[in-house]
Amino acid sequence: MAKEKEMVQVDRILAAKEDDYGGVTVEMTNEPLDPSVFASLLRASLSHWRQQGKKGVWIKLPIELVMLVEPAVKEGFIYHHAEPKYLMLVSWLPETANTIPANATHRVGIGAFVVNERNEVLVVQEKSGRFRGTGVWKFPTGVVDEGEDISDAAVREVKEETGVNAKFVELLAFRQSHKSFFDKSDLFFVCMLQPLSHDIQMQEREIEAAQWMPFEQYAAQPFVQGHDLLRYISDICSAKMEGRYTGFSPVPTVTSFSAKKTYLYMNGNVRTTGQQRPLM
Amino acid sequence: MAKEKEMVQVDRILAAKEDDYGGVTVEMTNEPLDPSVFASLLRASLSHWRQQGKKGVWIKLPIELVMLVEPAVKEGFIYHHAEPKYLMLVSWLPETANTIPANATHRVGIGAFVVNERNEVLVVQEKSGRFRGTGVWKFPTGVVDEGEDISDAAVREVKEETGVNAKFVELLAFRQSHKSFFDKSDLFFVCMLQPLSHDIQMQEREIEAAQWMPFEQYAAQPFVQGHDLLRYISDICSAKMEGRYTGFSPVPTVTSFSAKKTYLYMNGNVRTTGQQRPLM
Numbered sequence: 001m002a003k004e005k006e007m008v009q010v011d012r013i014l015a016a017k018e019d020d021y022g023g024v025t026v027e028m029t030n031e032p033l034d035p036s037v038f039a040s041l042l043r044a045s046l047s048h049w050r051q052q053g054k055k056g057v058w059i060k061l062p063i064e065l066v067m068l069v070e071p072a073v074k075e076g077f078i079y080h081h082a083e084p085k086y087l088m089l090v091s092w093l094p095e096t097a098n099t100i101p102a103n104a105t106h107r108v109g110i111g112a113f114v115v116n117e118r119n120e121v122l123v124v125q126e127k128s129g130r131f132r133g134t135g136v137w138k139f140p141t142g143v144v145d146e147g148e149d150i151s152d153a154a155v156r157e158v159k160e161e162t163g164v165n166a167k168f169v170e171l172l173a174f175r176q177s178h179k180s181f182f183d184k185s186d187l188f189f190v191c192m193l194q195p196l197s198h199d200i201q202m203q204e205r206e207i208e209a210a211q212w213m214p215f216e217q218y219a220a221q222p223f224v225q226g227h228d229l230l231r232y233i234s235d236i237c238s239a240k241m242e243g244r245y246t247g248f249s250p251v252p253t254v255t256s257f258s259a260k261k262t263y264l265y266m267n268g269n270v271r272t273t274g275q276q277r278p279l280m
Numbered sequence: 281m282a283k284e285k286e287m288v289q290v291d292r293i294l295a296a297k298e299d300d301y302g303g304v305t306v307e308m309t310n311e312p313l314d315p316s317v318f319a320s321l322l323r324a325s326l327s328h329w330r331q332q333g334k335k336g337v338w339i340k341l342p343i344e345l346v347m348l349v350e351p352a353v354k355e356g357f358i359y360h361h362a363e364p365k366y367l368m369l370v371s372w373l374p375e376t377a378n379t380i381p382a383n384a385t386h387r388v389g390i391g392a393f394v395v396n397e398r399n400e401v402l403v404v405q406e407k408s409g410r411f412r413g414t415g416v417w418k419f420p421t422g423v424v425d426e427g428e429d430i431s432d433a434a435v436r437e438v439k440e441e442t443g444v445n446a447k448f449v450e451l452l453a454f455r456q457s458h459k460s461f462f463d464k465s466d467l468f469f470v471c472m473l474q475p476l477s478h479d480i481q482m483q484e485r486e487i488e489a490a491q492w493m494p495f496e497q498y499a500a501q502p503f504v505q506g507h508d509l510l511r512y513i514s515d516i517c518s519a520k521m522e523g524r525y526t527g528f529s530p531v532p533t534v535t536s537f538s539a540k541k542t543y544l545y546m547n548g549n550v551r552t553t554g555q556q557r558p559l560m
Contacts (some may be wrong), residue, residue, distance in 0.1 A: 082362035266453035
């Protein structure tokens with residue numbers, strides 16, 4: 001689906017782009033279309049694509065064209081995924097087992113362990129969420145945006161919540177949890193960052209308070225010590241500060257399939273032998 | 281949204297469950313409902329929830345009730361997410377900034393490095409996908425199911441594709457890539473597994489060939505050596521076999537918020553001091 005080859009525009013059928021997997025994608029413009037006209041166009045198009053041996057047929061419907069959802073479903077389409085402004089439907093034409101790609105299953109979040117040369121850690125109190133009003137000081141956390149690198153998200157969240165500039169150092173650990181919202185899962189990455197500035201400028205909308213705090217004081221909070229996961233993370237951070245821990249570092253790699261640069265997160269502390277090409 | 285408190289059933293409004301975030305979720309049964317009746321019920325319900333100071337209103341519509349999507353959108357709902365059999369819509373009632381949770385953004389996949397005592401690695405050739413017909417031998421790979429632990433997914437995929445029973449050992453590295461399908465991202469975890477059985481029973485539907493191959497022979501394939509990411513992964517596996525590499529191990533932790541068991545993946549090879557409680 002990623003790359004699009006050519007426009008297929010035949011009279012009386014829907015305009016569609018071919019994909020690399022033997023399928024086509026219909027991208028509807030926002031212009032209103034009568035549902036019965038759409039249904040008739042869709043039937044003719046499906047017949048045409050079936051003759052051509054097409055496999056997956058995708059229709060991306062902007063929310064403005066909500067009136068076309070029902071006719072599409074009546075022609076055998078099912079939902080694939082949705083975002084606030086559009087719904088993606090799909091229909092698998094051949095008799096063979098469908099190879100429609102799975103929908104996204106995970107939300108990705110980060111927690112930022114920002115520690116300065118005096119072993120002070122950057123902590124916040126949030127205005128909403130489960131920690132609201134508890135007096136608990138926590139690391140800045142946030143959700144990784146669509147298309148955003150984990151390392152970039154950590155830097156961005158720290159800047160947004162506290163105004164502090166920081167540099168990504170290492171990914172220390174991550175947690176996978178399930179049914180975090182509805183049936184979806186969650187991956188939460190604990191990232192270590194090095195501060196590049198000191199002064200705090202708090203984001204008023206989300207943050208109640210922010211400060212630099214001696215790490216020991218953060219770790220000694222009863223809430224941290226009484227909470228299995230937070231205690232582990234605190235222990236990892238402590239081990240890291242004392243040079244007893246190695247997490248994963250992002251290494252840029254190029255995927256020849258797509259020529260896109262992507263990050264491989266790996267242990268950078270590899271003991272290489274003489275014969276071995278260094279990994280980093 | 282995760283936990284539901286009580287049923288709110290008032291005459292002439294839609295049945296809805298309250299959530300922990302000041303919102304309500306309407307779960308429609310599959311019974312047909314006239315769109316205009318639904319629209320009128322929905323208007324009365326929204327008015328009621330607004331008076332109650334409710335925030336997010338969620339409607340989960342089974343695909344059988346596709347005729348109710350349009351009336352919901354006309355009453356101000358937007359799409360949140362969709363799966364083949366349902367569409368989730370949401371509307372944020374108050375004037376305050378919305379705190380609707382982000383949709384899932386990532387698909388999660390695994391690659392399984394299964395290596396036996398003779399330094400032979402389990403490799404396959406696939407019947408479809410980008411490697412089809414290339415003669416390239418690759419690690420078994422697959423998609424992590426909704427609600428499935430990464431470590432379980434690796435064991436399952438090896439069993440499904442090759443019939444080999446294996447035990448999860450360590451997570452060696454992972455790659456994050458973007459726009460893998462439409463606008464969604466991908467997290468691909470390289471897992472090391474220890475085989476518990478030897479005989480191969482190939483899955484005919486997806487797999488063209490499967491065998492145990494000396495690791496050096498796998499790594500020497502021109503495709504692996506010519507491909508940035510695969511060469512890195514091969515180097516990591518090689519370093520791991522020689523005891524020069526440490527990845528992340530899953531540690532079960534309990535989140536007191538929800539009492540759910542979740543895995544924290546961390547470097548288990550922590551040099552602990554005398555005073556320090558061991559992490560593992």
